[in-house]
Amino acid sequence: MRGTDENMRVKSFSNQIGRRAGLLLDAFVCALGAAMLFPFLWMAEISLRSGDQTMSPRLLASFPLEWSNYRIVWETLPLARYFGNSLLVVATSVAFGTIVTICAAFAFTHFTFYGRKILLAALLGTLMIPEQLLLIPNYMTVAALGWTDRYAALAVPWMTNAFAVFYLVQVFSAVPREYRFAARADGAKPSAFLWRVIVPLSKSSILTLALLKSIANWNAYLWPLIVTNSKEMRTLPVGLLAFSTEAGTSYELLMAVSVILVVPMVFLYFIVQKHLVQAVPSVENLKNES
Amino acid sequence: MNDKKSWRGTWQAWLYLMPAVMIVAVFGLYPVIHALDLSLHVRYDYYRNLVFERGLDNYVFIVQDPEFRLALRNTLLLVAVVVPVSMAASLAIAYFLHTRTFLSRWVQPAFFLPLAASVLAAALTWRWLFHTEYGAANAALTAIGLPAVGWLTSPEWALPSLVLFSVWHSLGYNILLFLVGMQAIPPQYDRAARIDGASGWQRFRRITAPMLGPVFYYVSIVSVVHAFMTFDEAFALFGGERAGPMDRALTIVYYAFRKFYSEAEYGIASAAAYAGFLLVFALTLVQLKMNDRRGR
Amino acid sequence: MEVSLNGLSVAYGERTVVADLTAAIASGELVALLGPSGCGKSTTLLAVAGLLNPSFGSVRFDGRSMNEVPTELRDVGMVFQQYSLYPHMTVYDNIAFPLTMKKWPKADIRRRVDELAELLRIGELLARRPDRLSGGQQQRAAIARALAKRPKLLLMDEPFSHLDSSLRLELREEFRFLQQSFGITTLFVTHDQEEALSLSDRIMVMADGTMLQYDTPEQVYHRPSSRRAAEIAGHPPMNFLEVEGRPWTLGARAEDWLLADEDSALVRGRIAAIEKTGKDTLLKVRAPSALLRVYASPEWPVAVGQEIGLRVRPGRAHWFDSGSGERLAAEPERIQAESGGGIR
Numbered sequence: 001m002r003g004t005d006e007n008m009r010v011k012s013f014s015n016q017i018g019r020r021a022g023l024l025l026d027a028f029v030c031a032l033g034a035a036m037l038f039p040f041l042w043m044a045e046i047s048l049r050s051g052d053q054t055m056s057p058r059l060l061a062s063f064p065l066e067w068s069n070y071r072i073v074w075e076t077l078p079l080a081r082y083f084g085n086s087l088l089v090v091a092t093s094v095a096f097g098t099i100v101t102i103c104a105a106f107a108f109t110h111f112t113f114y115g116r117k118i119l120l121a122a123l124l125g126t127l128m129i130p131e132q133l134l135l136i137p138n139y140m141t142v143a144a145l146g147w148t149d150r151y152a153a154l155a156v157p158w159m160t161n162a163f164a165v166f167y168l169v170q171v172f173s174a175v176p177r178e179y180r181f182a183a184r185a186d187g188a189k190p191s192a193f194l195w196r197v198i199v200p201l202s203k204s205s206i207l208t209l210a211l212l213k214s215i216a217n218w219n220a221y222l223w224p225l226i227v228t229n230s231k232e233m234r235t236l237p238v239g240l241l242a243f244s245t246e247a248g249t250s251y252e253l254l255m256a257v258s259v260i261l262v263v264p265m266v267f268l269y270f271i272v273q274k275h276l277v278q279a280v281p282s283v284e285n286l287k288n289e290s
Numbered sequence: 291m292n293d294k295k296s297w298r299g300t301w302q303a304w305l306y307l308m309p310a311v312m313i314v315a316v317f318g319l320y321p322v323i324h325a326l327d328l329s330l331h332v333r334y335d336y337y338r339n340l341v342f343e344r345g346l347d348n349y350v351f352i353v354q355d356p357e358f359r360l361a362l363r364n365t366l367l368l369v370a371v372v373v374p375v376s377m378a379a380s381l382a383i384a385y386f387l388h389t390r391t392f393l394s395r396w397v398q399p400a401f402f403l404p405l406a407a408s409v410l411a412a413a414l415t416w417r418w419l420f421h422t423e424y425g426a427a428n429a430a431l432t433a434i435g436l437p438a439v440g441w442l443t444s445p446e447w448a449l450p451s452l453v454l455f456s457v458w459h460s461l462g463y464n465i466l467l468f469l470v471g472m473q474a475i476p477p478q479y480d481r482a483a484r485i486d487g488a489s490g491w492q493r494f495r496r497i498t499a500p501m502l503g504p505v506f507y508y509v510s511i512v513s514v515v516h517a518f519m520t521f522d523e524a525f526a527l528f529g530g531e532r533a534g535p536m537d538r539a540l541t542i543v544y545y546a547f548r549k550f551y552s553e554a555e556y557g558i559a560s561a562a563a564y565a566g567f568l569l570v571f572a573l574t575l576v577q578l579k580m581n582d583r584r585g586r
Numbered sequence: 587m588e589v590s591l592n593g594l595s596v597a598y599g600e601r602t603v604v605a606d607l608t609a610a611i612a613s614g615e616l617v618a619l620l621g622p623s624g625c626g627k628s629t630t631l632l633a634v635a636g637l638l639n640p641s642f643g644s645v646r647f648d649g650r651s652m653n654e655v656p657t658e659l660r661d662v663g664m665v666f667q668q669y670s671l672y673p674h675m676t677v678y679d680n681i682a683f684p685l686t687m688k689k690w691p692k693a694d695i696r697r698r699v700d701e702l703a704e705l706l707r708i709g710e711l712l713a714r715r716p717d718r719l720s721g722g723q724q725q726r727a728a729i730a731r732a733l734a735k736r737p738k739l740l741l742m743d744e745p746f747s748h749l750d751s752s753l754r755l756e757l758r759e760e761f762r763f764l765q766q767s768f769g770i771t772t773l774f775v776t777h778d779q780e781e782a783l784s785l786s787d788r789i790m791v792m793a794d795g796t797m798l799q800y801d802t803p804e805q806v807y808h809r810p811s812s813r814r815a816a817e818i819a820g821h822p823p824m825n826f827l828e829v830e831g832r833p834w835t836l837g838a839r840a841e842d843w844l845l846a847d848e849d850s851a852l853v854r855g856r857i858a859a860i861e862k863t864g865k866d867t868l869l870k871v872r873a874p875s876a877l878l879r880v881y882a883s884p885e886w887p888v889a890v891g892q893e894i895g896l897r898v899r900p901g902r903a904h905w906f907d908s909g910s911g912e913r914l915a916a917e918p919e920r921i922q923a924e925s926g927g928g929i930r
């Protein structure tokens with residue numbers, strides 16, 4: 001084949017009209033990208049305005065930037081508590097959840113056992129169920145378990161789900177079976193094989209899963225709202241929600257809290273993004289082949 | 291994997307499965323049945339956990355309730371607009387990201403970032419943008435000579451505002467799915483088409499689009515379900531008792547939530563939620579049937 | 587350790603992949619499982635390892651049935667065609683792995699790994715990851731790992747197939763030397779008949795899940811028990827000619843032909859192609875009923891398109907029954923010589 005990929009790309013736009021249309025398309029999509037980011041830029045900008053300038057539609061309404069907003073919200077609201085709650089819930093939920101999911105995926109991929117088909121079908125079935133339907137009955141369950149207003153209610157239900165399990169099943173299935181054979185010949189029990197071979201080989205996918213779980217967990221506001229009563233148990237999103245009814249027109253403070261909510265996840269996103277496109281069900285996740 | 295079922299293997303496997311199975315069973319499967327049961331609770335004492343009567347009364351109620359009807363109408367409108375728009379836009383953007391790799395490296399984060407950000411935070415910002423007097427949206431409109439609009443305050447614009455926000459919010463995930471689907475298409479086909487002289491649009495229509503079939507299909511189902519069960523976006527955007535002016539942004543799930551959280555009518559709430567679920571499930575089946583007939 | 591297969595059958599669902607294999611492997615013997623793809627040789631190997639379960643029959647180690655014994659406890663070492671080494675571990679960790687599983691003390695592990703690394707000549711590579719090794723080095727490391735725990739049985743599934751031919755030769759010889767010095771019973775799967783013939787003490791020739799012949803390389807090569815076995819072992823493939831009017835098939839290898847004149851020629855044909863490969867000259871001769879591959883001696887006058895008469899070197903003809911493919915006694919030769927060339 002003549003030429004590299006890049007050459008071929010340039011060639012297709014080599015005529016005048018083609019190139020112009022290409023550039024137009026580029027500009028258009030870039031504009032769209034900007035539109036996507038737009039609200040977040042606004043969010044950050046508003047959070048740095050002084051109170052009297054909040055309601056101005058102009059960009060950079062107040063200059064110099066009013067960093068004190070952050071200090072204000074940190075002091076007036078129990079943000080530290082909210083942040084801490086979110087952190088604790090996410091950390092425990094994701095840590096345990098990942099382990100649980102790893103174990104389940106391992107069972108599906110490396111054992112033949114009675115009930116495998118049925119279980120797989122049931123798991124598949126849960127994929128079809130929208131989570132909003134589960135809200136009310138789960139609340140009842142949690143209340144019955146006595147978990148209301150406790151960390152367990154926030155962490156446990158979302159530790160694992162069918163998506164996570166299927167994702168890891170796919171990843172684990174891609175591990176060549178020779179490694180299993182070699183490990184068995186080497187005298188490795190299933191647990192040794194799982195933690196010493198499969199998990200290290202699937203590290204990047206597992207990490208991606210964990211990060212995605214973290215993001216979802218951190219951002220959840222509805223379930224924590226339902227399940228917590230007291231102020232101390234609120235997670236950050238719920239705190240933000242509560243504040244939004246109190247804040248009135250102090251948008252700059254509201255946005256400050258929003259920024260605090262969003263920034264950690266943006267940070268996490270940039271870590272995940274390299275792997276993000278491969279994280280969605282696809283074939284090759286293993287980069288290390290001899 | 292051994293090619294024989296064994297009891298020993300079974301015992302071991304279930305040990306590994308137990309935690310996950312328990313969690314999914316308790317919080318993923320059981321609630322479906324429980325929700326159905328709850329929807330049938332007609333007379334009950336919530337605090338003493340007693341149910342006195344079961345029946346279809348709740349369903350009867352919601353069918354007759356004008357509030358629910360409004361919610362149903364709003365939801366269907368939402369689905370009808372958001373899904374096609376979002377899918378078309380994401381498909382186009384995904385195609386761009388797929389073919390213009392140089393630029394896409396920089397632009398990609400812009401589209402996926404909203405996935406990482408809390409919908410609540412985003413909605414609050416949009417609330418500001420949509421502010422009738424001071425919002426940037428109206429400022430932009432007046433700047434080009436158009437009249438300002440009561441985005442979140444006027445009944446006619448409540449639903450459109452929700453639509454806009456929903457579309458914006460849904461792009462990230464849909465683009466991701468399409469992008470992955472496109473990357474799974476072996477590049478040889480496209481290259482061969484290029485050599486044969488096909489233009490960009492032709493290649494898209496003849497090569498990329500048909501091979502995206504399954505992905506498209508999956509995205510459409512997921513989008514419909516998500517749009518149908520819209521609540522997060524609406525609640526965050528309008529927040530509170532009234533779902534927008536005159537409840538014009540009331541969706542089925544929003545209705546259910548209100549009944550449950552504010553009015554403590556969990557029977558009716560469950561019925562509404564379950565009705566919504568059954569409807570969207572039926573919709574999904576219809577989509578499945580349509581695809582079966584068309585594809586083959 | 588002696589290994590015996592007793593009526594071993596392995597099935598995948600409905601399909602029987604290996605049928606009724608019975609054979610005994612003596613202690614310290616290197617037995618090659620030779621056959622075309624899909625003949626069941628790898629399956630047999632996996633069954634001996636315990637990674638696949640027999641549907642009938644058994645595998646015995648020193649007379650003891652292994653049917654209920656899982657692979658982890660069978661004390662076997664395995665080497666595969668590829669993906670032998672754990673890619674995320676260093677070579678050292680790879681070789682040490684079976685010992686780690688046995689919970690050996692660190693010092694002992696260190697000693698053993700160094701010992702093996704020296705034997706396999708990969709001492710400087712211990713800190714590397716497999717992706718930074720060449721194919722040959724990887725397989726050395728894989729062999730080291732397989733031998734680390736001093737297993738009673740070594741199982742290898744086409745370990746040298748992926749390597750360049752020169753590397754293959756070198757590794758083969760080294761491995762054979764090691765295997766003999768350790769006296770470790772070895773089962774070796776290969777589709778390369780040259781490898782099987784040069785390496786093994788005995789060859790088990792397999793096709794379609796059954797064992798065709800189990801004998802020393804000499805016997806397998808010079809007295810193949812059936813037409814199929816003759817086809818499998820030997821390159822270029824044996825030439826076959828049907829006898830007109832009789833249920834006999836004559837087989838003769840490419841190197842067993844002599845130039846013949848009108849009267850003594852068994853078969854006549856036209857040279858279709860000549861392949862010179864360094865030391866050999868291979869002729870493709872188109873005879874009326876077959877395409878023959880024949881090695882020409884240097885003094886033969888050969889040219890493409892030329893007519894040529896050939897006969898088989900005395901004593902080198904193989905006779906098979908046309909129907910069953912089984913080897914016949916020498917009788918038919920006499921009859922053929924009398925009737926003077928009724929061969930087509």
